[in-house]
Amino acid sequence: MTQNEQQPVAVLRIVGTIGDQALYILTDLGRMGVFLFFALIGLFKPPFRFKELIKQLGFIGAGSLTVIFFTALSSGMVLGLQGYYSLNKFGAEGMLGSAVSLTLIMELGPVLTALMVAGRAGSAMCAEIGIMRISEQIDALECMAIDPFRYLISPKFLAALISVPLLTAVFDVVGIMGGYLAGVNLMEVNGGSFFAGMQQSVTNHDIRLGVIKSFVFALLIVWICTGRGYFVQKIRGAGFGAESVSKVTTQAVVISSISVLIFDYLLTAVLL
Amino acid sequence: MSDANAASPEPAIRFVDVCKSFGERARRHLVLDRVTFSVPQGKTTVIAGGSGQGKSVILKLILGLLRPDSGQVLVGETNVSVMGYKALQELRMLFGVLFQGAALFDSLTVFENIALPLRERTKLSDQEIRNKVTATLEQLDLTGHDEKFPAQLSGGMKKRVGLARALQLDPKIVLFDEPTTGLDPVMTKEIYELFSMTQQRLGYTAVIVSHDIPQIFALADQIVLLNKGELDVFTEASQVPYSTKPSIREFARLVMGQQAA
Numbered sequence: 128m129t130q131n132e133q134q135p136v137a138v139l140r141i142v143g144t145i146g147d148q149a150l151y152i153l154t155d156l157g158r159m160g161v162f163l164f165f166a167l168i169g170l171f172k173p174p175f176r177f178k179e180l181i182k183q184l185g186f187i188g189a190g191s192l193t194v195i196f197f198t199a200l201s202s203g204m205v206l207g208l209q210g211y212y213s214l215n216k217f218g219a220e221g222m223l224g225s226a227v228s229l230t231l232i233m234e235l236g237p238v239l240t241a242l243m244v245a246g247r248a249g250s251a252m253c254a255e256i257g258i259m260r261i262s263e264q265i266d267a268l269e270c271m272a273i274d275p276f277r278y279l280i281s282p283k284f285l286a287a288l289i290s291v292p293l294l295t296a297v298f299d300v301v302g303i304m305g306g307y308l309a310g311v312n313l314m315e316v317n318g319g320s321f322f323a324g325m326q327q328s329v330t331n332h333d334i335r336l337g338v339i340k341s342f343v344f345a346l347l348i349v350w351i352c353t354g355r356g357y358f359v360q361k362i363r364g365a366g367f368g369a370e371s372v373s374k375v376t377t378q379a380v381v382i383s384s385i386s387v388l389i390f391d392y393l394l395t396a397v398l399l
Numbered sequence: 400m401s402d403a404n405a406a407s408p409e410p411a412i413r414f415v416d417v418c419k420s421f422g423e424r425a426r427r428h429l430v431l432d433r434v435t436f437s438v439p440q441g442k443t444t445v446i447a448g449g450s451g452q453g454k455s456v457i458l459k460l461i462l463g464l465l466r467p468d469s470g471q472v473l474v475g476e477t478n479v480s481v482m483g484y485k486a487l488q489e490l491r492m493l494f495g496v497l498f499q500g501a502a503l504f505d506s507l508t509v510f511e512n513i514a515l516p517l518r519e520r521t522k523l524s525d526q527e528i529r530n531k532v533t534a535t536l537e538q539l540d541l542t543g544h545d546e547k548f549p550a551q552l553s554g555g556m557k558k559r560v561g562l563a564r565a566l567q568l569d570p571k572i573v574l575f576d577e578p579t580t581g582l583d584p585v586m587t588k589e590i591y592e593l594f595s596m597t598q599q600r601l602g603y604t605a606v607i608v609s610h611d612i613p614q615i616f617a618l619a620d621q622i623v624l625l626n627k628g629e630l631d632v633f634t635e636a637s638q639v640p641y642s643t644k645p646s647i648r649e650f651a652r653l654v655m656g657q658q659a660a
Contacts, residue, residue, distance in 0.1 A: 174519075258505075267502035270462055271516045271568075272491040278519070 151363055158361065162280075162354045169274065169281030176282050183286030187248040191294055194243050199298040202235055203227065203305025210306070211314045220314075224321035225328035227306030228299075232329060232337045233399075236299040238391050241344035244291055245383045249352035252283055253379040256356030257372035265357070280357070284349050291345030292338055299337070336398050343390055348383045355379035410437035411572055411604040412461055417470035419456055430456055432628045433470065438572075438621070443598065443605040445615050448625035449650065454608040455499070458574050461606070462494060463487040474572075492520065495565030495573040495603070499580055501557040503549040509560050510536075510545035516567045535563045539593065555586035559593065566597060573598075575607040579615075587611065591618060612654045626650040 210226045256279065259265050268275045303325070310316040355362065355375045362378070365371040419431040430453035438444045446454050459465040460472045463479045472479045474490060482490065503512050510532055517528045536542050539559045549557060558578060565573055578594070579587040595618065598605055609615040616622060616636035624631050624639065627646040633639055640651045 262500060262505075263498045263502040264504055266459075266464060267496065267498060267504075269464060270491055270494060270496040271520065271564075272488045273516070273519045274488070 155358075155362075158358060159350070159354050162357060163350050165276040166280045166284050166350070166353070169276035170285055172274065172277045172281070176278065179282040180286055183282050184290055186251070187244065187283075187286050188290030188293060191244055191247055191290070192297065194247055195240060195294050195298050196301055198239055198243055199231075199236075199301035200305040202239060203231065203302035203307075204309040206230055206235070206302070207306035207309030208314070211310050211316060220310075220316045221320040222324050223306070223310045223316050224324035226324075227310070228303050228325040228329050229333060231299050231302040231306070233333050233340075233395075234391075236295045236302060237337050237340035237344055238387060240291060240295045240298045240341065241348060241387045242384055244287070244294065244345075245348045245352070245380055245387065248287075249348045249383055250376050250380050252349065253352040253356040253376045254372055256280075256353050257359040257375055260357060260359050261368060261372060275357075280353050283353055284346075287345045287349035288342060291348070292341040295337065295341040336394070339398065340391065340394050343394060344387050347386045347390060351383040351386060352379045355382070409440060411440040411475065412438040412606070413471070413473040414457070414460075415471040415473065417460065417472060418468045419453065419460065419465065420468055429628065431460075431467075434625075434630050435470075436623055436630065436632050438604060438606055440604050441602055442620035443607065443618050444621045444623060445619035446606065446608045446623045446625065447610060447612050447615065449610065452625040452627075454610075454625060455576055458496075458576055458606065458608055461574065462491060462496065492568060493571045495568065495570035497558065497561045497565050497573070497575045497578055499577040501549070501561035503557060503560055503564070505549055508546050508548055509541065509552070512549070512560055513563045513567060516564065520568060531567070535567070539563050553586075554581050555589060558582070558590055562590075562593060562597065566601065569601065570603055572604045572606065575605065575609070577609055578607065579609065579611050587614070594618065624650065 206227045207223065210223050211220060214220050214222055214226065256265075259279070265275050265279070268278060307318070307321055311318045311321050355378060356372075359365060359371050359375045362371070362375055365374045365378075414434050414436050417431055417434045418429065420427050420429040422428045430451075434453075434457075446457055448454050456465060460467055461474065461479065463482060467480050470480070474493065477486075477490060479487070479490065503509075504515070507515065513532045513535060514528050517523055517531060521528075523531070532545075536545055539562065541556070541559055541563065544552065544556065549560070552560065562578075575594070579590050582590065591614075594605070594607075597603075607615060607618065613636060616639075619636070620634070622633040622636060622639065624633070624642070624647050626644075626649070629644045629646045631642045631644045631647045633642075640648065640655065642648050642651065
């Protein structure tokens with residue numbers, strides 16, 4: 128075959144590969160969409176698994192408290208110090224409470240909580256569902272005519288939708304306390320003006336924005352992490368067995384973290 | 400390739416011209432090619448063949464976990480291939496399944512594993528469930544292991560727990576996917592005896608997928624052999640070496656040795 132004859136073949140191969148990849152992505156998105164639909168339907172299907180819900184609340188919520196506490200404290204203290212450094216240049220240290228609380232409530236609280244939950248609980252949920260899939264436990268549920276969405280997935284969805292906003296609230300409070308510690312106790316900003324600034328600047332709208340973000344992030348994390356685990360055998364390039372679970376778990380945490388960051392911008396742009 | 404065998408006037412399961420392939424377009428691999436056979440009611444059908452010949456695929460097609468590319472899979476008069484999710488859920492109530500690795504739930508104890516279908520699919524009280532599960536544990540010689548987790552059980556015990564769970568809803572048809580894989584000869588014999596005992600007692604239709612040849616043939620009322628896309632059906636193990644299909648004869652020679660020569 129001459130070089131001239133080879134060129135169209137190479138072009139066709141490239142177009143074919145792009146088309147193939149596009150089809151795979153579309154199929155994958157469709158699959159994940161159907162998964163989300165059934166998981167949400169499962170929330171309303173009796174019998175409800177209260178014990179499982181409590182267990183998941185303990186795992187996603189209570190179990191994440193330590194990491195959330197330390198992340199929030201550190202972020203709040205850093206914000207307090209850096210805020211003081213910046214505001215001091217303009218003689219506006221009195222605005223520290225306002226700067227720390229708005230940043231935490233609208234931005235850092237929901238985002239960092241979501242990233243921590245994705246890393247800690249999201250990865251575990253993905254691995255658990257993935258292992259259940261490869262060891263035929265999900266097939267076994269289906270064979271016993273037990274809806275795997277109602278039985279396995281929906282309690283995780285509900286627990287995440289309850290836990291993440293509450294963890295975000297904890298993050299906000301601990302973060303503000305961290306900011307207070309750094310700003311007031313260490314840098315000697317006036318405590319009264321710290322809280323007064325916060326009280327004057329934080330509105331219901333700001334809090335609502337933080338709450339909406341935390342609900343959306345919770346849904347993204349639990350959807351992506353459980354969905355990737357559920358379809359572990361259908362994910363291209365994931366391989367087989369334990370290796371596939373490990374690869375897909377990493378992928379789930381990366382995708383959910385990136386999604387959180389993208390949706391953070393979109394929600395801020397739309398709702399601010 | 401196809402073959403037909405109407406061993407019973409009212410078969411429990413029928414495969415009619417079923418094709419199933421896997422993989423993506425250019426790399427597509429045809430596993431079942433126009434497969435036709437029947438599973439007689441109340442009898443034991445053994446499906447045997449080499450690895451990758453589509454034995455487990457047949458079980459998944461019966462359960463509606465996979466859909467055929469073409470053809471029909473009929474359970475009674477119902478075409479599983481075109482059923483919706485809800486109808487499939489109802490149909491699956493007819494089945495009990497013993498998976499290759501037993502597929503026990505890691506986070507549940509032996510007792511909870513066996514009780515799961517009763518808790519989820521019946522309205523029995525906690526006490527009734529306890530009584531039924533305790534009776535099953537006794538019958539399958541699992542008393543004293545009820546609080547253990549699957550990770551604490553031997554391979555044979557896992558299979559017994561899997562069988563106990565599969566039989567809880569008194570299924571009409573029980574599917575066994577490689578029931579003796581990974582077990583030593585003593586444990587294999589024990590599982591076969593357990594199978595015979597439960598089938599005699601409950602009278603279910605059994606479909607056993609296995610490569611434990613020729614031992615598994617002793618349990619069979621009907622043998623379905625798969626090899627290289629060809630399928631043949633026998634009512635006696637002694638007929639196997641005289642199959643009209645060349646690849647089946649070749650397979651029989653390989654796995655049955657002198658008996659087939």
